[in-house]
Amino acid sequence: MGSERNTNRRAMLASVLRCTALGAVAAAGGAAIVKRRRLVAAGVCVGDGTCRDCGVWAECGLPQALTARRGDHARAQ
Numbered sequence: 001m002g003s004e005r006n007t008n009r010r011a012m013l014a015s016v017l018r019c020t021a022l023g024a025v026a027a028a029g030g031a032a033i034v035k036r037r038r039l040v041a042a043g044v045c046v047g048d049g050t051c052r053d054c055g056v057w058a059e060c061g062l063p064q065a066l067t068a069r070r071g072d073h074a075r076a077q
C-alpha cells in the first residue's frame with residue numbers, strides 16, 4: 001500500500017515537472033516571437049538579409065523586404 005502511494009506520488013511529480021517544462025518551453029518560444037516582431041517594428045533586421053527565407057518576410061516593412069517583394073511582383077507579371 002505504501003509502495004503504491006509512493007508510485008502515485010512519483011507519477012504525479014513527474015507529470016508536474018513535465019507540464020512545467022512544457023510551459024517554460026512554450027513561454028520562451030512566445031517571448032522569442034514577440035521580441036522578433038518588436039525588433040522588426042523598430043526597424044531592425046532580424047534575419048540574415050535573405051528576405052525570402054526569413055520568417056517575418058510577409059509582414060516586414062523594412063526597405064530590403066519591400067524591394068524583394070516588389071521583385072517577386074514584377075517577376076509574376
Ligand code: SF4
Nearest residue numbers: 045046047051054060
Ligand atoms: S524580411 Fe528581410 S529585411 Fe525583414 S527582417 Fe527578414 S531579412 Fe530582415
